[in-house]
Amino acid sequence: MLLLLLAYFGGILTILSPCILPVLPFVFARSDQPFRKSGLPLLAGMVVTFALIASLATVGGGWAIRANQFGRAAALVLFGIFGLTLLFSSLAERLSRPFVRLGNSLSQTSGEGPSVANSFLLGIGTGLLWAPCAGPILGLILTGAALGGASAHTTVLLLAYAAGAATSLTLALLAGGRVFSAMKRSLGAEEWIRRILGVAVLAGVVAVAFGLDRGVLTRLSLASTSGLEQRLVDRFHPQNDQMMARNPQGTPVSSEMTGDALSQINGATAWINSPPLTPESLRGKVVLVDFWTYSCINCIRSLPYIKAWYAKYKDDGLVVIGVHTPEFPFEKDEANVQKAVRDLGVLYPVAMDNDYRIWRNFNNQYWPAHYFIDATGHVRYHHFGEGNYDESEKWIRGLLEEANHKPLPDAATQVAATGAEAAASDDTQSPETYIGYERAQNFASPDGFNQDDVQLYRVPAKLQKNQWALEGNWLDEGQIATSLAPAGSILYRFHARDLHLVLGPAKDGKPIRFRVTLDGKAPGADHGVDTDAEGYGTVTDNRLYQLIRQQGAIQDRTFRIEFLVPGVQAYAFTFG
Template identity: 55%
Template sequence: MSLIVIAFLGGVFTVLSPCILPVVPFVFARSDRPFATERLPLFAGLAGAFALVTGIGVAGLAGAAQLNQYGRWIALATLALFGAALLLPSLAERLTRPLSALADRIVARSQTQGTTRRIASSILLGAATGLLWAPCAGPILGVIFTGAALHGANWHTAAALAAYAVGAASSLAIASSLGKRALDRVKRTLGVGEHVRRAMGALVVLSVAAIATGLDTRLLALIPGTPTNGIESRLVGVLNAKHTPHDARPGARMMRVSMPSTLPVQGRLPSLDGATTWLNTAPLSADALRGKVVVVNFWTYSCINCLRTLPYLRTWSQRYRDDGLVVIGVHTPEFGFERDTGNVKRALANLNIGYPVAVDNAYDIWRAFGNQYWPAFYIVDAQGRVRFHHFGEGGYREAEDAIRQLLADNGKPMPSHDAQTVQGSGTQAAADPANIGSDETYVGYAQAQGFASPQRVKRDTVDTYSLPAQLPLNDWALSGKWNVGAESAVPAAAQARIAFRFHARDLHLVLAPSTDGKPVRFRVTIDGAAPGASHGADIAADGTGVVTNARLYQLVRQSGAVEDRTFEIEFLDPGAQAYSFTFG
């Protein structure tokens, strides 16, 4: 329920976003009409179309991207016709004779026919507006999409999408009411009702032209930031605190857990039978683990927050293995390449992981635990009871204390224990939380935020993009020929670039080579120069590197003061797959 309420509030605040500006003229063009029979149906159609289109995308139905593109052009044609009718009534009257019954209902008779047809006309215009508004997704929609990807589309997803749409429609309705009052005052004062109507028609036609040519996207790129994103991000933080289903890597990275003197029983160890396969061990079961203290860690190998927990897991496994501790990694993938068992095996070797790992490609173990987070720890006693859990990074001392207490309860005397520092290197080194001013950012269109190229994204199609004149903090852009897919973006030619204005000590990018496995060369710059001493673990000081396999690459580790920087990566060969940025 909390997700639905917060989704509604996120929709309400969408009216503050510059992204919604292109659809405002279509709403205001009917602000002088009666509310019950004209404007209310308009907003109902807008909310319904938005929820339907985004719902199709969340469900992952085949052809969803193409359907959205066709719907967009149909919507533009419908609204252009509406604008022409407002601007030139005589032209509309001549056009109505050869037009289809649909267009006739929408334009020619919207003022002269009965209530039913006026309502139907308004709903249809609202639906057209909703199709154009659908790409205006904020952080809360990203949470909804992620939850659907992890757990499947269900009634919670549908209700959250509907709540988001209703919230946005409600705030637009309030803005429309204010606009109606202003228009009524202008008409009474100046007696220019006909001129106002024609001006609205001209504005609608110009808006259609701007959207059709991509001019709206280029203009919006000049507006600094999106005010509503900060508000929505704070609402997402509320979701984090409530443990609402979502990927907790950004929000829960430093969650602390107080350690009670007696660990409560939190449930039983669920079945581990859903594993696709087991690595580093024969298949394990809950019954076979009875008599052992068990740490179950949910992770995925391209997750930076998960990688930073590995030094602790390895240390615990080595330190307490002879005392009866079993550490189990449950590898539950996020990206498609993480479902490849060969990739996971390679990651285990590279990350020096020798403890058992269950490959959970079907999310069966994830669902059995009711888990919502990467990373997550569950600590189980020798009787098979869950006694401790922790979500996100941090809480390592408390977790180790729980391990030691449960081992002692199982008859293994624990000597006095002084806190020992666990050190990681490269991507496994501890983050610098005081200087993290940038959040995880996806490059694929399904969850992308902060995209600032002047051109509108052409989904699943090769197109040419360019960098804006200025790149605001936490915005990113493409340059050159790219094919932007739902999960990743792929350079279609050499010299294609990604630029990101960020604030953090470390910058990472999840990359994969071309689909045929061919390595891809790249070069990184920071503020237009080679990174030098600020190069990450996966590149040289001159910024050069090679994408050899699908994983997370550390590209920047600032050696001096952490400031706002502009990162650029240029792919010297086509075919690389870029998934998401993370910071530390």
């Protein structure tokens, strides 16, 4: 219920979001018509179409996105005709009979009043234009569907989000109708209003057709709700939420899984460092289940503690299972995971969870997530995200003492992590940023993304903090961007000690040479473990690359990475 309300409120905020701007002309073009027969069916059509397209996207992936592009094109044609009939009433008479009938029907030129069916059809077209809008709350819904599988619950959440947006548009439409009526009574300007609306509709068509709804309008918008939406997500769905209950002795226990957790470990697609582990083989052991994926910087920074606990307590009965649940497609490749396990020095069993079965069994939502299971098979404690390592080790020791009926020597584990595994800086102000358009935010290249198609990208004159841009010929897809020509670059204005970028070599496996700069200069002492002082490095594997580690005071810096040959695959920035 809480997530349902959050989705509805996030939809209400859409009226303030840049992504709604191209839709407004089509909505307000009906503001002088009776709301029940015109505005309400239009909004209903928007809601239904938006929820349907978004639901299909969670099921069908790329094909649904491409299908929506055809829908957008059809909607643009429809609204082009609608706008022209509003602007030039005489033009409708010169069009062929079917288009005259459609244009006059949609623009309500007949004396019979607005048609509910036609208004609903217009709403469907508007919904096709609106469907690509996304913010953190909508992203949370779609990510949950992608990880947990599409369901009726997902569709209900999407309907709640769309209904929230329709609520705010309804209020604006009703207010707009009163304003229009007053203007007509006082000025007798109905024909001019029609023409102004026609110009607005055609301007909206042009904006959508040329991608200005994703580019220029974003930068010109007076308000963006992404920050407020993200705070709502963090407030009601926090990443470090412990969700604790208490047992009769007052000891914290997990409230999410009260049954036998060992039986939920079944479902791995492969095992690394171990034969398949079964509930029977784990009975009587204290088990730490660590959900991770090898390109996740938060997971990498927690690994030194997991590895240290395994080395220290394995002889006392601790079993550590790293459940590797992939985020990107390359993390499903067993050879890639085996190499990462070797390179990261992971010696304990790793279960590959490519089908997300173990993830769903635990009702998990986070990387990393640590579940502490006692000798009877029950989760007694869990922690999401980095940190809280002292408390986690206390739980390991307590569960082992409980299982072995004897105390352990009182000595906390000392961990000195280096490189990418070192703890994040307290002054990290830049968020994880995806390069693929499905989850991308703060993209600043003029004209926005050309989704699933090649485009020559440019950088703006100036990047604001946490804005980024592509330069050169790139193909940007849902999760990945591929450079298609030499000198393709990515720029990011960031504030953090460390900058990482998840990269992969060319599809044929050929290494990609690159160079990075900070504020136009070689990084020098501020280079990362995967670059030298001159900024040079090579992409050889699909993984996370640490490119920058500032040695002095942390400040806003402009990062640039130039790939000297085409073919690189870029996924996501992370910071620390």
